Amino acid sequence: MIGKGIPKGFIITLKNFFRTPVTVQYPDRKVSLFEYAKIHKKNIFKLFFSQPMLSIKISLGLISVPSSVEQSQRFRGNEFTFFEERCTVCASCAKYCPLGIIEIVSVPGGFDAQEGESYKLEVFDIDIGRCMFCGLCVEACPYDALHMGTKFEKSTYVRDNLIITKEKLAESEKSPSSFYRPQFEKKKFDPFKDNIDDHYKAGRHEKPEYKDLKKKWVDDR
Amino acid sequence: MSIETRPVTVNLGPQHPSTHGVFRMRVTFDGEEIVDVEPVFGYLHRGSEKLAEERTYSQIVTLTDRMDYVSSMLNNQAYILAVEKLCNIVPSPRGVWLRMIASELQRIASHFVATGFLLQDLGALGTPLIYCMRERENILDLFEMLCGARITNSYLRPGGVFMDAPEVFWPALDRSLGDIEKSIDEIEEYLSGNEIIFSRTKGTAVLSSESLVNASITGPMLRASGVDWDLRHRNPYDYYSDITFKRILHTASDNYARYWVRVQEMRESLKIISQCIKNIEPGPVRPSFDDVPRLVRPEPGDSYAAIEGSKGELGFYLVSDGGISPYRMHVRAPSLINLTLLREMLVGELFGDLFVIFGSVDLNMGEVDR
Numbered sequence: 001m002i003g004k005g006i007p008k009g010f011i012i013t014l015k016n017f018f019r020t021p022v023t024v025q026y027p028d029r030k031v032s033l034f035e036y037a038k039i040h041k042k043n044i045f046k047l048f049f050s051q052p053m054l055s056i057k058i059s060l061g062l063i064s065v066p067s068s069v070e071q072s073q074r075f076r077g078n079e080f081t082f083f084e085e086r087c088t089v090c091a092s093c094a095k096y097c098p099l100g101i102i103e104i105v106s107v108p109g110g111f112d113a114q115e116g117e118s119y120k121l122e123v124f125d126i127d128i129g130r131c132m133f134c135g136l137c138v139e140a141c142p143y144d145a146l147h148m149g150t151k152f153e154k155s156t157y158v159r160d161n162l163i164i165t166k167e168k169l170a171e172s173e174k175s176p177s178s179f180y181r182p183q184f185e186k187k188k189f190d191p192f193k194d195n196i197d198d199h200y201k202a203g204r205h206e207k208p209e210y211k212d213l214k215k216k217w218v219d220d221r
Numbered sequence: 222m223s224i225e226t227r228p229v230t231v232n233l234g235p236q237h238p239s240t241h242g243v244f245r246m247r248v249t250f251d252g253e254e255i256v257d258v259e260p261v262f263g264y265l266h267r268g269s270e271k272l273a274e275e276r277t278y279s280q281i282v283t284l285t286d287r288m289d290y291v292s293s294m295l296n297n298q299a300y301i302l303a304v305e306k307l308c309n310i311v312p313s314p315r316g317v318w319l320r321m322i323a324s325e326l327q328r329i330a331s332h333f334v335a336t337g338f339l340l341q342d343l344g345a346l347g348t349p350l351i352y353c354m355r356e357r358e359n360i361l362d363l364f365e366m367l368c369g370a371r372i373t374n375s376y377l378r379p380g381g382v383f384m385d386a387p388e389v390f391w392p393a394l395d396r397s398l399g400d401i402e403k404s405i406d407e408i409e410e411y412l413s414g415n416e417i418i419f420s421r422t423k424g425t426a427v428l429s430s431e432s433l434v435n436a437s438i439t440g441p442m443l444r445a446s447g448v449d450w451d452l453r454h455r456n457p458y459d460y461y462s463d464i465t466f467k468r469i470l471h472t473a474s475d476n477y478a479r480y481w482v483r484v485q486e487m488r489e490s491l492k493i494i495s496q497c498i499k500n501i502e503p504g505p506v507r508p509s510f511d512d513v514p515r516l517v518r519p520e521p522g523d524s525y526a527a528i529e530g531s532k533g534e535l536g537f538y539l540v541s542d543g544g545i546s547p548y549r550m551h552v553r554a555p556s557l558i559n560l561t562l563l564r565e566m567l568v569g570e571l572f573g574d575l576f577v578i579f580g581s582v583d584l585n586m587g588e589v590d591r
Contacts, residue, residue, distance in 0.1 A: 004414075004416070005416050008410065008414075008415070009411050012410070071365070072365040072369065074368065096279075096280075133370070133373075134282075134375045136283070136375075180384055
């Protein structure tokens with residue numbers, strides 16, 4: 001029958017009209033009073049009587065809450081997490097990087113009776129303006145010092161700010177993603193909820209005893 | 222009294238919203254009829270094949286993502302198969318099953334894009350394209366769970382994949398398989414029987430199967446003309462020999478047939494994925510670093526491996542001189558070779574059908590120019 005396709009199409013459109021949206025407002029979205037109470041875990045009546053002005057503002061649509069897309073735990077974001085005390089300056093990351101954008105400089109850092117000669121990290125620059133976040137440097141790191149980050153909001157006006165140095169990495173908030181770090185997933189570590197400041201919480205190894213140092217470190221990958 | 226008429230040559234592209242990237246055509250029109258076409262490409266040339274000569278075998282995986290950027294998992298798979306052939310690597314079974322699941326998901330995503338943009342070219346402004354992109358989003362979410370990226374995956378490594386699928390992946394995959402099935406039904410409901418699409422696509426740009434075979438065109442374009450050529454069946458790579466699936470064939474070889482073959486292939490891909498889920502067993506996802514180190518150094522020689530990509534036969538040819546990086550890499554890009562018969566398809570058609578025919582080839586400029 002001629003003309004059957006057009007009402008069929010309209011029915012599909014009507015079905016989609018009542019579907020919940022798949023798009024997400026970013027970086028923030030307007031909330032209703034119910035949603036605001038739900039997010040802040042408050043009773044809606046208590047909220048209304050304790051803060052009437054705020055409640056009116058919310059009802060008028062003047063208040064917004066931050067919102068973003070749900071990310072997976074293995075997200076390869078650009079805010080790298082780096083634990084300097086785990087780094088032995090082996091430069092595997094620099095060798096494995098397809099673009100060669102990691103600059104790493106080491107100096108002799110002293111002698112330890114148990115562990116032998118060590119090196120100190122002097123320069124560790126990643127030019128994330130040219131980085132493509134393939135994660136090969138993180139994969140190459142034998143001591144889990146470098147992790148991909150879960151955050152990605154690092155836009156600047158100056159190109160030089162995109163070179164992240166050792167100092168910037170030390171200051172930045174540590175939110176490592178579980179990309180190529182299966183021990184995170186085993187421990188059920190959630191980078192979006194759990195806070196991390198110490199590498200022992202995240203790392204694969206505890207610091208070994210002297211007698212264990214002789215053994216080859218077990219690779220649980 | 223007679224009016225003097227003469228053919229007009231028009232430059233279409235490279236900056237044109239309907240050319241699927243930066244593609245330029247010099248089209249000669251006689252009134253509204255196309256008389257001559259001269260395709261011009263190379264605007265997105267990045268020299269991937271040359272860049273590969275100075276990277277190690279593991280690093281080139283990141284380059285292959287960027288060739289056909291709507292089916293990067295398939296590109297990874299083709300490249301990794303070539304490396305495994307060159308280095309005689311025996312892959313881990315679980316890794317192979319995982320990469321088969323990933324590549325079939327990518328095929329569905331790529332066919333969704335092809336279908337959506339074909340409808341966009343037909344003049345259905347926005348809506349069908351957005352519906353198709355919304356379904357593709359499910360698959361990209363699955364990829365994000367697997368490897369942390371949505372488009373530039375780099376998930377595969379020589380011998381398997383870099384990391385096992387997380388626990389949340391399997392229930393999400395089961396859910397998405399049902400959702401995708403429903404959305405394909407929806408697409409078929411409003412598109413496959415639509416008489417506007419019939420009148421615009423049936424009988425346009427008909428090609429004979431002989432000319433398609435002579436131009437070495439593969440993929441859905443060839444199967445739409447009735448030639449039973451699917452590398453997954455003809456030359457099974459990975460574990461495709463253990464899997465049963467139906468080859469989709471159509472005999473009309475027009476624009477509608479190409480669209481229909483793609484939609485039906487999505488259903489077959491879903492069946493392949495559910496068979497893969499049944500067959501997958503626990504175990505390591507890649508060989509140990511003692512067997513396959515990060516820096517593979519193959520013997521001098523060459524290898525060619527081809528897979529059935531979303532657009533056709535996608536092949537990688539690698540030549541090794543015994544070093545850590547290939548001496549030469551060549552890509553058999555299906556998008557480029559499927560453009561061979563563009564002139565035969567377009568000459569004699571009307572201007573309104575130009576972009577429909579162009580869209581039915583399903584080409585990707587990232588792969589044409591590399």
